[in-house]
Amino acid sequence: MNIWWVIFLAGIGTYLMRSAGVWLPPQLFQARWLNHLPLAVILVLTISSMASLSSSTLETLATVVAGAVVAIASFKKVPLIFCVAIGCGVWGAIASLAPGFIP
Amino acid sequence: MLQQTNRTFSTEFFNGMNRALGVVAGFLPIAMSYGAISVQSGLSPLSTVGMSAWVYAGASQFAAIEGVRQNLSGISILVTMLIINLRHIPMSLSAHKVYKRFSWGRQWILAHGLIDETFALEMTDKPRPFAYYLGMHICCWASWLMGSWLGVQVGMQLPEQWLQFALPGLFLCLLVSNLRSSATAAPRDRWQREIGIVLGVGIALVLITQQFGSIGLLMSILAIAILSSLLPGLNHKKP
Numbered sequence: 555m556n557i558w559w560v561i562f563l564a565g566i567g568t569y570l571m572r573s574a575g576v577w578l579p580p581q582l583f584q585a586r587w588l589n590h591l592p593l594a595v596i597l598v599l600t601i602s603s604m605a606s607l608s609s610s611t612l613e614t615l616a617t618v619v620a621g622a623v624v625a626i627a628s629f630k631k632v633p634l635i636f637c638v639a640i641g642c643g644v645w646g647a648i649a650s651l652a653p654g655f656i657p
Numbered sequence: 658m659l660q661q662t663n664r665t666f667s668t669e670f671f672n673g674m675n676r677a678l679g680v681v682a683g684f685l686p687i688a689m690s691y692g693a694i695s696v697q698s699g700l701s702p703l704s705t706v707g708m709s710a711w712v713y714a715g716a717s718q719f720a721a722i723e724g725v726r727q728n729l730s731g732i733s734i735l736v737t738m739l740i741i742n743l744r745h746i747p748m749s750l751s752a753h754k755v756y757k758r759f760s761w762g763r764q765w766i767l768a769h770g771l772i773d774e775t776f777a778l779e780m781t782d783k784p785r786p787f788a789y790y791l792g793m794h795i796c797c798w799a800s801w802l803m804g805s806w807l808g809v810q811v812g813m814q815l816p817e818q819w820l821q822f823a824l825p826g827l828f829l830c831l832l833v834s835n836l837r838s839s840a841t842a843a844p845r846d847r848w849q850r851e852i853g854i855v856l857g858v859g860i861a862l863v864l865i866t867q868q869f870g871s872i873g874l875l876m877s878i879l880a881i882a883i884l885s886s887l888l889p890g891l892n893h894k895k896p
Contacts, residue, residue, distance in 0.1 A: 555731025565711035571745040573768035575753030590885035600828040601863040628833035635686035641826030646819040
């Protein structure tokens with residue numbers, strides 16, 4: 555399945571979910587575990603994306619330090635774009651210590 | 658008479674756009690980050706902007722480009738996107754209380770613009786005419802598109818290595834914000850203990866199931882959601 559099919563089908567699926575109020579009876583979606591799906595998805599994406607960056611000891615260190623910095627900045631309610639920029643800066647600075655890093 | 662109706666429509670349309678300006682200010686940097694990271698991950702500029710126009714759901718778009726970056730199959734990317742967007746179902750069921758005054762066709766038009774931000778604005782406001790909601794939705798959608806396009810232009814100029822942490826960083830911010838909003842009416846120490854259990858089990862599960870690829874990730878998602886629903890401290894409703 556190429557990316558255009560993914561976009562097309564994801565768009566249709568999302569639109570059907572967004573219009574659920576128009577065509578679905580509300581009683582159908584009362585299961586409690588469904589309320590926890592967003593947190594579960596984001597947690598899994600966070601861990602797997604961080605783990606995929608840890609292919610060497612220095613990258614693992616960079617990922618852990620940048621993750622801690624971003625988490626603290628986010629808890630302090632620093633705007634999202636700055637949190638991401640700080641994380642990229644910290645990760646890039648530590649990872650650039652490795653020989654062969656091309657900025 | 659017709660002229661007056663048109664004037665009322667455009668006044669309400671612009672009022673709606675005006676109300677959405679705060680959202681637009683918050684949207685642009687995120688949309689630009691999406692556009693920049695997307696082209697860095699290997700998506701073409703056209704598919705990047707196309708996804709913004711058609712799917713129009715930030716978190717799932719970021720998940721899609723992470724899937725592309727990790728070389729996951731199209732089916733896994735699609736399923737992940739749809740799971741993330743499941744939250745639109747309860748939102749849409751709630752928004753129906755506001756939209757049900759409008760004709761069936763108008764309800765379908767407004768459905769495309771139903772996102773977290775417009776939902777929050779609409780649920781905290783008095784009932785408005787259709788043109789007002791339309792103005793708000795079009796303003797948000799157009800700014801998401803424009804931001805994505807600008808991000809594509811910027812992203813092609815940035816060195817790749819310095820953006821590698823952008824997606825994990827973004828997901829981490831979303832996780833922190835989700836944890837903050839998931840605080841329940843349960844005693845704080847109990848909530849902290851149970852959220853700690855969920856995080857610990859979640860980290861262990863993902864690291865263990867990663868070797869099974871996207872199926873492993875989906876299993877982890879389901880297991881974490883079911884575990885969270887079984888912990889009483891995470892299910893106390895706020896009064």
